[in-house]
Amino acid sequence: MQVAPFIAYLAAAALFIYGIRRLRTPETARSGNTLAAVGMAIALIATIFVADIDNVLSVGQISVGVLIGSVLGAVAAQRVQMTAMPQMVAAFNGVGGGAAALVAVSEFYRVEALGQGHETLVATIAVLLSVIIGTVSFAGSTIAFIKLQELALTGSVTFPLQQVVNAAIFVGILLLSANILAGGLVLSPLVSLYLILGASLLLGVLFVIPIGGADMPIVISLLNAFTGLAAAASGFVLSNYALIISGTLVGASGTILTRLMSGALGRPLGKIIFAGIAASGGGGSEQQEDREVNDKSAGEVGEYLADDAEKVIIVPGYGLAVAQAQQAMRDLVETLESEGKEVLFGIHPVAGRMPGHMNVLLTEVGIPYEKLYDLEDINPEFDDADAAIIVGANDVVNPSANDPEVESPISGMPVLTVENAEHVIFIKRSLSPGFAGVDNPLFYDTEKTMMLFSDAKQGLQDLNEAVKNS
Amino acid sequence: MTSQLLAQLAIFVISAFLGFELISRVPNLLHTPLMSATNAIHGIVLVGAIIALASASDGFTTTVGMIAVIFGAMNVVGGFWVTNRMLGMFGPPRKRVKKREE
Numbered sequence A: 001m002q003v004a005p006f007i008a009y010l011a012a013a014a015l016f017i018y019g020i021r022r023l024r025t026p027e028t029a030r031s032g033n034t035l036a037a038v039g040m041a042i043a044l045i046a047t048i049f050v051a052d053i054d055n056v057l058s059v060g061q062i063s064v065g066v067l068i069g070s071v072l073g074a075v076a077a078q079r080v081q082m083t084a085m086p087q088m089v090a091a092f093n094g095v096g097g098g099a100a101a102l103v104a105v106s107e108f109y110r111v112e113a114l115g116q117g118h119e120t121l122v123a124t125i126a127v128l129l130s131v132i133i134g135t136v137s138f139a140g141s142t143i144a145f146i147k148l149q150e151l152a153l154t155g156s157v158t159f160p161l162q163q164v165v166n167a168a169i170f171v172g173i174l175l176l177s178a179n180i181l182a183g184g185l186v187l188s189p190l191v192s193l194y195l196i197l198g199a200s201l202l203l204g205v206l207f208v209i210p211i212g213g214a215d216m217p218i219v220i221s222l223l224n225a226f227t228g229l230a231a232a233a234s235g236f237v238l239s240n241y242a243l244i245i246s247g248t249l250v251g252a253s254g255t256i257l258t259r260l261m262s263g264a265l266g267r268p269l270g271k272i273i274f275a276g277i278a279a280s281g282g283g284g285s286e287q288q289e290d291r292e293v294n295d296k297s298a299g300e301v302g303e304y305l306a307d308d309a310e311k312v313i314i315v316p317g318y319g320l321a322v323a324q325a326q327q328a329m330r331d332l333v334e335t336l337e338s339e340g341k342e343v344l345f346g347i348h349p350v351a352g353r354m355p356g357h358m359n360v361l362l363t364e365v366g367i368p369y370e371k372l373y374d375l376e377d378i379n380p381e382f383d384d385a386d387a388a389i390i391v392g393a394n395d396v397v398n399p400s401a402n403d404p405e406v407e408s409p410i411s412g413m414p415v416l417t418v419e420n421a422e423h424v425i426f427i428k429r430s431l432s433p434g435f436a437g438v439d440n441p442l443f444y445d446t447e448k449t450m451m452l453f454s455d456a457k458q459g460l461q462d463l464n465e466a467v468k469n470s
Numbered sequence B: 001m002t003s004q005l006l007a008q009l010a011i012f013v014i015s016a017f018l019g020f021e022l023i024s025r026v027p028n029l030l031h032t033p034l035m036s037a038t039n040a041i042h043g044i045v046l047v048g049a050i051i052a053l054a055s056a057s058d059g060f061t062t063t064v065g066m067i068a069v070i071f072g073a074m075n076v077v078g079g080f081w082v083t084n085r086m087l088g089m090f091g092p093p094r095k096r097v098k099k100r101e102e
Helices: A004-026 A024-051 A058-081 A082-112 A121-148 A164-182 A189-208 A213-238 A241-264 A269-275 A300-309 A317-324 A325-340 A359-365 A375-382 A456-469 B001-025 B028-054 B059-088
Strands: A310-315 A342-346 A386-391 A424-426 A449-453
Touching: A004 A024, A004 A241, A004 B001, A004 B028, A024 A241, A024 A449, A024 B028, A024 B059, A058 A082, A058 B028, A082 A121, A082 A189, A082 A213, A082 A359, A082 B028, A121 A164, A121 A189, A164 A189, A164 A317, A189 A359, A213 A241, A213 A317, A213 B001, A213 B028, A241 A269, A241 B028, A269 A317, A300 A456, A310 A375, A317 A325, A325 A342, A342 A359, A342 A375, A342 A386, A342 B001, A359 A456, A359 B028, A375 B059, A386 A456, A449 A456, A456 B001
Parallel strands: A310 A342, A310 A386, A386 A424, A424 A449
Antiparallel strands: none
């Protein structure tokens, strides 16, 4: 490799690393992203000198391709709603994985069918890894996008012997790979690679369809790591340092992020992937009989907040975003603060559909991020809080998650200890349990809990009026 | 050839540890932008796609390379763009108040 592009790639890698480093604090995060984008531009410009561009035709093709992709990406990125961020990340992740797989397919085809370049064992292994991982990521991300956009396949889709089928496909992929590495003993290497491509597509689909809504953030994070690894593998195919370094960085960071997240859910990764949340499907039905709840109107709750609550902690969940109630939430916060009350937010690590998603949604409407507290920081605050208001959330405040007597899909998940507040107020449409399908004993604590049955947006607006008027 | 491969492996291992270190200290608050930014960075595969398309010499490799370039460009441009939009919402620089330390 020539020296100049190599230096440029190193500079790009340094900018990626420094950019990610600046993502540690909100003040520096945006510039970190910009630095990483500059690094990308440098790497792409350097590539013009690395790639063997010897005619006008290929310059034209590359320009057209980059232009089409850029326009599609930019339009999608500009239009997407912040609530739809998880599916957007899934979509960009999918095309990245697809690109990595296609690069490897193209290189392999050049060697096998056109007799260009030379075949080495390492390059072949790298081709296989890139194709398998990239394709699984592509297909898996596509399914994740379809599920999150609620186009189809919502919830957990399972069929008998699912794990057996997945294992069989995986063994098939291994056998075909072995066949290629042995130089095509049974099938020609190219045919084997196409079969691997198809099998990996199927595996990606089957891998994601059984995974339900609450676990989707973890899957997207995992697929993000996959795409990084696929990019690194195609770096080994092309002997390109920019791809190896950047792809590996993303692969490793995505793996850590996935582990942090599954830790926040209190569910080991293996359990999510291999058991799915499928088992929890029917959990909620047993305790649905008419137990008494403390049903309050917005007026009554508003009166309590206005007269007796000094310190209020709000716990938002995905229901808030579904109802597009962020603005109404901010209005209520402003009203409460204008009455001299202290208002804090407790954000569970998996509130929303991605870790940190709720923070984005709340800062979008102008709620300062200084008010948004992580789980460990907010839990001690409940002890002297007068009210905890829970909007569109259930699982993340369910004390039964840490009750050793109760076995449920959320067992062991760290939760916000809202029960330590003087009063607990749920704004919720009905008593139906949340994503995980687990009933919440707090609903039936008529001393402590007030249930305000309403749509999140309507409920917050009514509550705001009630606080103003009392 | 061998020494080049060894250098690549060394870089691979060191990059992996660097990735672990970098992410471990990012707060929950910024996990969504972080995921989105790393998502954009693996768009580096566009580099590979451009190399593949540039060396394409028949219909098949041209088609495959072209799709790869389009996909890669979507990943890069969309990824950075959407991360920038998201981080724009974290407002103008302000001092982060550490209430817990008071």
